[in-house]
Amino acid sequence: NAGVTQTPKFQVLKTGQSMTLQCAQDMNHEYMSWYRQDPGMGLRLIHYSVGAGITDQGEVPNGYNVSRSTTEDFPLRLLSAAPSQTSVYFCASSFTRDRGFRETQYFGPGTRLLVL
Amino acid sequence: AQKVTQAQTEISVVEKEDVTLDCVYETRDTTYYLFWYKQPPSGELVFLIRRNSFDEQNEISGRYSWNFQKSTSSFNFTITASQVVDSAVYFCALSEAESNDYKLSFGAGTTVTVRA
Numbered sequence: 200n201a202g203v204t205q206t207p208k209f210q211v212l213k214t215g216q217s218m219t220l221q222c223a224q225d226m227n228h229e230y231m232s233w234y235r236q237d238p239g240m241g242l243r244l245i246h247y248s249v250g251a252g253i254t255d256q257g258e259v260p261n262g263y264n265v266s267r268s269t270t271e272d273f274p275l276r277l278l279s280a281a282p283s284q285t286s287v288y289f290c291a292s293s294f295t296r297d298r299g300f301r302e303t304q305y306f307g308p309g310t311r312l313l314v315l
Numbered sequence: 316a317q318k319v320t321q322a323q324t325e326i327s328v329v330e331k332e333d334v335t336l337d338c339v340y341e342t343r344d345t346t347y348y349l350f351w352y353k354q355p356p357s358g359e360l361v362f363l364i365r366r367n368s369f370d371e372q373n374e375i376s377g378r379y380s381w382n383f384q385k386s387t388s389s390f391n392f393t394i395t396a397s398q399v400v401d402s403a404v405y406f407c408a409l410s411e412a413e414s415n416d417y418k419l420s421f422g423a424g425t426t427v428t429v430r431a
Contacts, residue, residue, distance in 0.1 A: 230417055241319075241406060241421030249417070257416060289360060295417070301348040301367075301410045304419060306360035 201225050203307035205290050211313045212280040220275040220310050222290030229295045231273040232304070235259065235286040242289060248273055249295055280314045287311050318342060319409050321422035328397055329430050336392040336425045338407030344368075346412035349383065349390045350419065354404040363405075366390065397429045 206221045224231065232247035234257075244257030248267040262284060264276040273292075277284060288311075291304040320339045328334050340349065351363040364374065366383055374381045378395045394401050404426050408419040 241423050244418045299412045303365050308359045
């Protein structure tokens with residue numbers, strides 16, 4: 200099991216450019232999510248998906264798009280990069296269970312993004 | 316409102332000292348889960364423990380132990396006989412079982428530095 204993988208590890212963009220951060224998991228997890236980590240703020244949820252074909256917004260979704268065409272993949276798209284999107288991005292996944300239960304979320308290694 | 320507070324920003328200890336990391340949470344849900352993650356200098360997020368709101372038993376895993384007290388809404392983490400390899404940022408996180416987004420609400424993290 201590779202677990203949760205992310206590519207690229209590091210990326211530099213110019214303001215206005217677009218790009219896609221890739222995330223894949225091989226654990227057959229229904230739930231996948233994207234977080235961004237900024238200094239002193241912990242991690243904040245950008246978008247999430249509870250299964251193929253189902254996505255929804257987290258707490259900081261502006262400027263990002265997601266899609267979930269397969270169980271394994273959950274790419275994050277930056278439509279027009281801005282310096283405020285400079286951050287470390289983490290993808291996570293977990294099983295989902297009945298309402299009232301929470302499984303452990305496992306994180307990928309992260310993508311460090313710098314927007315100039 | 317901040318749901319998870321880690322009041323200690325940084326802690327520095329000498330090897331073999333014990334170190335306790337504080338985590339205070341806030342929720343109205345009766346069912347919730349608490350987590351601790353470790354982020355070493357390499358940057359990945361490593362899962363340490365998951366605890367649900369109905370299980371107040373303390374847990375010990377090697378040099379790590381956790382003290383969960385619902386009466387004070389705290390879930391503290393102690394490293395006994397610290398080692399240099401324990402140097403990392405440690406995050407406490409809360410997941411409320413009634414939420415539809417399975418979001419982890421993270422604290423801001425505590426940076427632990429263990430000096431040889």
